[in-house]
Amino acid sequence: MERIVGVVLAGGESRRFGRPKAFAKRKGMYFFQIAAEALRPAVQKLYIVSHPSLVLRFRKETNDEVIMDVEAYRGQGPLAGIYTVMKRTEADWVFVLPCDMPYMKASTVQKLVSCIDDAFDVIIAAHFDRIQPLVGAYHRRTINEMERLLEEGDNRMMSLLERARVRYVNEQHFQEESTVFQNINSPADHSIDGE
Structure with a gap:
């Protein structure tokens, strides 16, 4: 059985971008x-x-499994995406990254994975005094709380964190450059390649 599966959250509409x-x-x-x-x-x-x-566009570009949120909670943001993956896998942990952090490194992910502790429900990055709920691992035991929140129409990640045992990983655990956690919200945020 898989212990950790990975999820790239790419379900947003990118309106600002x-x-x-x-x-x-x-x-x-x-x-x-x-x-x-x-x-x-x-x-x-x-x-x-x-x-x-x-x-269809993703499926042309990757051999990884491309899925949509479960229909009942479609459009309810990252919480619905993480929940959807948990419904599809028996893995203990779901490690999440957003699709808009183009400076993220495998070494950063590995360091966060090394901080996984089964005494916690969630392990997330909190470098530079910024909680990053979309950079980290969620234990499958959080699925029931996710479902409750989604049923109530509360899809805020912080609502889940308030109800879970969270390990916030920061500079005390490992050093990282601030750019690694930079979200790109508009093309002006970075000189990204043209298409």
């Missing part, structure tokens, strides 16, 4: 591919959680 962020490029690689390659050495299987309109 003006086009699908997952398919923006840095150094010739799509953003979603950068996230997938950062995860790959640390996980036994990889999922791409896609917006419905992009499923």
